[in-house]
Amino acid sequence: MEMPAPDARILSRKAQVVQRLLTVLPKDAVIHEEAETRAYECDALTAYRCPPMVAVLPSNTQEVSDVLRICHQEGVPVVPRGSGTSLAGGALPTADCVILGVARLNDVLETDYDNRIIKVQSGRTNLSVTGAVEEEDFFYAPDPSSQLACAIAGNIAMNSGGAHCLKYGVTTNNLLGVTMVMMDGTVVEVGGAHLDAPGLDLLGIICGSEGQLGVVTEATLRILHKPEGARPVLMGFDDNEVAGACVADIIKAGVLPVAIEFMDRPCIEATEKFAKAGYPDCEALLIVEVEGSDAEIDEQLSVIMDIARSHNPVELRESKSPMESAAIWKGRKSAFGAMGQINDYMCLDGTIPVSQLPFVLRRIGEMSKEYGLKVGNVFHAGDGNMHPLILFDANKPGDLELCEAFGADILKLCVEVGGCLTGEHGVGIEKRDLMFDQFNPEDMEAQLKIKDVFDPQWLLNPAKVFPLSVTETRRTPIAAE
């Protein structure tokens, strides 16, 4: 993984940059000692690390604006950082950058149940958004696995999803407005508590732009009333293909489950060993959850279970109590941890058309043998968002590279069958060099031109998303003389 060489001219002016930042931020919000900047050297893609030149922790929109204005004037690249949970390296610094962390921006600014919105500062964690409205039985729907830690800022940057997006959509479908600071320090308001854009849908392009178009400091989010209840059913099949057909039949039947989760044999075995959830010994396992009142759940589950029966499941288990529901979810929720017990792993995030599921799983199995690396699959089957977990040994020379090559082959396969490189984690640096497998040069250029408009000097998170070769001329250092 290549990152651009740090600009010596910027590094030589570190003292001056720090000095200027200290004029707009409190002393404890400017981190520049080498021992301390190390805390920001990586995100959740820990294989790659590089301490930034400086890290700043502003507390409000004005401070963010001041920081960006100074960095803009000084020609210093800025890497925005939410909670640092990116699996794609979205918050990986370069040695000549300023990390702009939003962790201190964590207030709730407004809750409005009549209009079903909450306005928060962007450093607030995903789960604590729900926490702020729970007492009125409301919740914020997007629920990435890292929701305890991840920040709304990062969710917006990556357009994060979660297990329940089949019904509730992803971040972009639940985001109504943002306060955003442009690279030159200009503060803009996009959207608000109302729906739809007055002109071009700028909010739509900001969401998912991986911190390359601006720094979001406040967000207006859609909140929903909680369902009366939810209940899962677990089904085991002795063939991936049959499980895939069952998913398609459930969807075709007109039932819209809130989640359809899929685990394959390697993953089932690992989680059984780790969590002892009592999962059946089978090739493929589905957890299907529906919502509503007890009677509504009964009605939907009876349709779903009839469909499951028609596919001869080796096991069909309907939850009868909250305890049984928890047991069904226990293995799924500990799947990543269970795989991590066996070895280091790399988690992929490609999406495929649901109809290609059996073929893709078979090919991944074959490739696993070719590469000599084990892989388990656990994913959101309803929307085709796969999460193959490739096991490798970080201490074994060459294993990480082998794992990355295997991962790249799986993602290329996802694209070949009509899917994409990343469904919810983002491109970051991890998938940056695979972008040409998804887009031709013209498709890519159309995207680069958008960044040219928002950030003409390419100072915001410049080394991410696009292959370095295509962004090089745009990133040419423009350090102030």
Added chain:
Amino acid sequence: MMTLQPRSESDLSEAVASAYAAKTPLEIVGGGTRRTLGGPVQAADTLSTAGLSGITLYEPGALTIVAQAGTPLAEVEAALKAENQRLPFEPMDHRALLGTEGEPTIGGVVAANVSGPRRFQVGACRDSLIGVRYVDGQGTAIKNGGRVMKNVTGYDIVKLMAGSYGTLGVLSEVSFKVLPDTAHSSVLLFEGLSDVDAVACMCAAMATPYEVSGAAHLPVGMDGAPVTMLRLEGFEKSVAYRAGELAKALAHFGTPKVESDPDKTAAGWRYIRDVEAFAGQPGDVWRVSVKPTDGPKVAAAVGAQGVVYDWSGGLVWLLVGEGTDIRPALAGIAGHATLIRASASTRAAIPAFHPEAAPLAKVTAGLRAQFDPAGILNPGRMG
């Protein structure tokens, strides 16, 4: 005056590339039923997408449909209906309101980001749109997104294209996430509520777990009296249960009548969706988007001849005297107002789309210059 009608995306590329080389502005037309939305287009030549027609892929088990931009909307809806599925966002038919003729196309729906009453529950057209192919203002064919419903690979140009009224590119193909059609629908009808009480009633309904998929209020209903409509959809038993629970929860707003006749409920929501109340009525039509509780404030501030509330009060349709600019009256209420129906001279005098704050207007202008450097795509339509 010339009409270009390309038969393939490569023809379309060539046509736009020639126009770019000659700096010839083009009016982009699908079915022509929404041609008067936005400002008057300053172009002598027309580019029609009617030749780009047909569903290219439909996988009911994956909830995905892909169609060429000129495909009639009716064809897409019929294909979905045959598999008990639908476009979730319930696109409005503008023909009666605008007095236009023709067949709406799926590309036109996307270009104008057309949605209906269900928008406040399941999102707008842009929320169901998962992929686009388009030709930019230099004739280059571009793809973004694809046919899978979760995709964060690169920037989401898909969203930007929805509602860009052909000013960023000419759509050649669009992909959607679709949803199961619902077996059953019931509507709770509350009579005689004031605008403020009606919005309170709708907001209270949305603050329940009963999944209300339509919330509209007519200050003057079909029989002349105010009526507030709340829609529930799903399996029959579930709808009946939720109708009962919702009526209990909203008892302080009165005892609602429950209408479950499929034809009557469909007609009622079509009336709201297509703003039939203003069809054929003299006057200009505005569409105002605000937070729901500000809806009645909008109506009061404007003092309109006719008002229709949708989206729990967040979408306010107003019928006003010809040539009235309602925006000054709405100063201080957050949101935006779009002029939907007016004479060409009014549309030339009053911007159809709400003017943006200066820094955003600069971004918008910058994006348009990047996508369409010669300014040949629908010039004038979005200003």
